[in-house]
Amino acid sequence: MIEVTDLHKEFNGVPVLKGISTSFEKGKTSMIIGQSGSGKTVFLKCLLGLFVPEKGIICFDGRKHTELSIKQQRQLRKEIGMVFQGGALYDSLTVEENIMFPLKMFTNNKPSEMLHRVNAVLKRVNLENVNKKFPAELSGGMQKRVAIARAIVMNPKYLFCDEPNSGLDPITATVIDNLIQEITKEYQMITIINSHDMNSVMEIGEKIIFLKNGIKAWEGTNKDIFKTENETVVDFVYSSNLFKKVREAYLNETK
Numbered sequence: 719m720i721e722v723t724d725l726h727k728e729f730n731g732v733p734v735l736k737g738i739s740t741s742f743e744k745g746k747t748s749m750i751i752g753q754s755g756s757g758k759t760v761f762l763k764c765l766l767g768l769f770v771p772e773k774g775i776i777c778f779d780g781r782k783h784t785e786l787s788i789k790q791q792r793q794l795r796k797e798i799g800m801v802f803q804g805g806a807l808y809d810s811l812t813v814e815e816n817i818m819f820p821l822k823m824f825t826n827n828k829p830s831e832m833l834h835r836v837n838a839v840l841k842r843v844n845l846e847n848v849n850k851k852f853p854a855e856l857s858g859g860m861q862k863r864v865a866i867a868r869a870i871v872m873n874p875k876y877l878f879c880d881e882p883n884s885g886l887d888p889i890t891a892t893v894i895d896n897l898i899q900e901i902t903k904e905y906q907m908i909t910i911i912n913s914h915d916m917n918s919v920m921e922i923g924e925k926i927i928f929l930k931n932g933i934k935a936w937e938g939t940n941k942d943i944f945k946t947e948n949e950t951v952v953d954f955v956y957s958s959n960l961f962k963k964v965r966e967a968y969l970n971e972t973k
């Protein structure tokens with residue numbers, strides 16, 4: 719479990735995260751939602767160790783981030799897979815080299831072992847025969863799969879994804895969502911996804927955290943979100959007519 723307690727982060731005296739407390743469970747896809755600028759990326763970067771919070775505790779399966787030695791921090795970093803916004807693949811490296819990158823950096827595995835692992839994760843994300851291709855030769859959805867394959871190549875305990883669906887058509891976005899959820903269950907990872915995509919939230923948001931101006935304004939599941947009367951959540955999530963209608967239909971069905 720990842721437990722976050724009273725997390726505060728500010729930049730040049732301007733508070734961005736204002737005392738967030740929550741927790742994330744193994745085998746579940748949790749989603750952070752909220753308007754642009756609400757603090758989602760900063761929150762994820764605090765968890766990743768890229769930003770140091772001014773106050774608060776982040777505890778990874780009993781390991782408090784404030785109490786870890788440099789060696790333990792490095793170990794923890796190895797246990798986190800990250801899918802960056804836009805994929806963040808290295809354009810000048812092939813698919814195989816991109817996915818092998820963390821293995822070369824963090825392990826002393828033999829090249830044949832590394833290649834075996836690369837092929838295994840490529841197969842898992844349903845990509846084959848693309849080892850020697852460069853990212854620019856792949857579609858957006860394929861690039862996202864490569865980014866996911868790279869994120870899971872070290873067999874992580876924790877998977878963080880920043881807008882994994884950005885730039886994808888709705889069908890490909892759903893395929894990527896389902897892939898992330900399946901892998902989360904299979905590897906029993908703690909998966910946290912920043913998202914703007916309400917389809918994803920409804921589809922795979924086993925836990926949803928709604929941030930507003932750096933405060934946790936609401937927390938619940940994708941079932942709860944249909945029923946909530948919380949005005950800020952309703953205004954944000956149901957700003958589109960389509961989702962309003964879906965919600966009305968759901969509420970009528972469950973009356």
Ligand SMILES: Nc1ncnc2c1ncn2[C@@H]1O[C@H](COP(=O)(O)OP(=O)(O)OP(=O)(O)O)[C@@H](O)[C@H]1O
Pocket residue numbers: 729734752753754755756757758759760761
């Ligand atoms: N390195 C930084 N230095 C100063 N301010 C920052 C830094 N990173 C983020 N911020 C500020 O923190 C606030 C929250 O930003 P953040 O990127 O977390 O928002 P977000 O919810 O992820 O938005 P989006 O949905 O647009 O990605 C913004 O006001 C942003 O300007």
